[in-house]
Amino acid sequence: MIGKDFIRVLYIDLTNKKADIQERKDLYKYLGGAGVAAKLLEENMKKGVDPLHESQPIIISIGPLSTIFPVVTKAVATFISPHTGEYGESHAGGRLAMAIRNAGYDAIVITGKAQKPTYLVITDKNIEFKDARAMWGLDIEETGRVIREREPGPGKRSIIRIGKAGENLVTYSCVNVDTYRHFGRLGIGAVFGSKNLKAMMIMGEEDLPIANLKEYFKTYQEIYKKVTQTDAMAKYHELGTPMNIKVLNSISSLPTKNLLQSTFEHADDISGETFAEKNLVRKVSCVGCPIGCIHIGQFRREFDKGYEYESISVSYDHELIYALGSLLGIKTTDEVLQIIEEVELAGLDAITTGVVLAWATEALKKGLISREDTLADLEFGNTMEYVKAIDNIAERVNEFYYTIGKGLKEAVKKYGGEEFALLYGGNEMAGYHTGYAFALGQTVGARHSHLDNAGYSYDQSAKELKDDEIINYVINEEKERAVLTSLCICLFARKVYDRPTILKALNAVGINWTDDDLTRLANDVFFTKLKIKKELGYSLENYKFPKRIFETPTMWGKMDEERLNRLLKMYIERVEKEYEDWSRGK
């Protein structure tokens, strides 16, 4: 809590409709976010029990600087991933962090299973378990609207919810946060669904007095200036992340048509520039961020003859344009937006959905699966067929869709085609075919996200790829990011929040940490996650990379399988040794 030396945890038991609040001094040294959420997961998870069993927890945590400093906007969720069976962590912006802060909590732990579909209302004054039976089956947009109309507090609340994919336990269903943001990856939507938890609304007017206004506001303004008046973050506002499409395409790193290609002949037609010129209608921020990186694109769709149009607005980013655009061979911005809309309404993770469909397209062509399985003519570039397929995934309409609803790891067990299944560490590939550091980074990252350690960034900035340097970078960057994510600082602001700035902000709100404390935190969080993974049976021994990634050139040419395997071995040896030292020091 601001100005206090404890983490205020709200425990919610859905089975018994009871809540409990604990002020945890012992968690204070993990600050918040990923650190606190990982510790709370370690405490509350059930080893050897299905990730979707009602006893498994959902944890959401914010940090001591959340909302009250610029671009400290994220909430971090942890859970056991039904997608990978191991550590699940996902981050979301929007208004959630502000709402949790204003309700007076630092972390929320949800366990149990509601008897009937339920939505939770959490405020500083009450916790209510409300009937959501009539909402079951509604899409993301309608669910949001119903709660907005039923509950008070416009502008000050956060509404998070699942769609049909989450209800039907698709292992890559997401939780939508305030319409435009998501707990996207690793299937937290299914964990909500398994608990009969359709949605949560959070808000509050908790009194949060400022201990030292002068010091706080001085520091706030300094950071605000750095954010708004330097070029540290300008690109996120202008074209936003979609600027990557052109850049990656020009260096043979844009995964295209299930990575049969790393350049796309229509890249210019779906580039950030084209989106900005043709479709961009506004930009939106998460609360507390003056940047406004959320790009909203609009397109009109003819629903009947006689000039009958509807207009659709959805948010777009690089990862979506990659997974639901280039990877599926989609040639226009309007069509990409159309596919994004379908994914949004169903409540699916965009990256995994795109990668699964790209695999299915190739598997259908190769005859591993048939048209009777897919119920759609999946073919690169065929937008309307993909739209149909997305709905089929969410509805799990037949055995094929039921199987691919568990992701490619399960799909290849049944149908084969693992050589072109774009998986890294059990999770579907992100949009950067840049080289070894990316490939290694997503594989070994705690949550198998490209953002764990940003290997793609190393690939793109290195003058020469050296094995030792790659290993060092991937480990050090992931540890450094553990500090940022424990503070819930948006990773887009990583250049603004260097260590001296982080310490200044912490000191301004009375947390007198030193650089050594941050190093200690980085290691603790990094290895706590590894400990959790080990307890859940995770191992990279005998790990096999998919053949496809070696067949298609990266910006560094074709990758050599032996070298990547060697890098993986080097990584494992080094981290295992560090892990032993860390465990001994505990």
Next chain:
Amino acid sequence: MPKVLRADNMNKCLGCFTCMLTCAAVNHNNHNLAKSSIKVKTRGGLQSKFAATICVACKEPACAEACPTNALVKRPGGGVKLIEEKCIACEKCVAACIVGSIHMDYDRKIPIVCKHCGACVRMCPHNCLSMEEVSE
């Protein structure tokens, strides 16, 4: 010349709420933006435009007229000034303000009233807000 707050460019708003965080901090020493005098919200869901509820600086302030203890006095240029010691937290000003700009701070038992100090304007990153010079 006195100045008053205007919110004439809300179509540009990003919804970052920096204005509210600033007002709550600077004027009410609080991290909770529920204490802010300026209130940004959507017109209905995030897919709609943003709107700001602000004190429109009435020359004949209904809130002051409704106040039974003279705790609200006219300020030059429009709007009111709150004299905290005189306030009895009757909430009559809240009901009298038809644009909904006044709400209660139940922790301190006073209404939150805009001072037209301009702090929110200075911290708006997208030029949605401005201070306008007006006659007395």
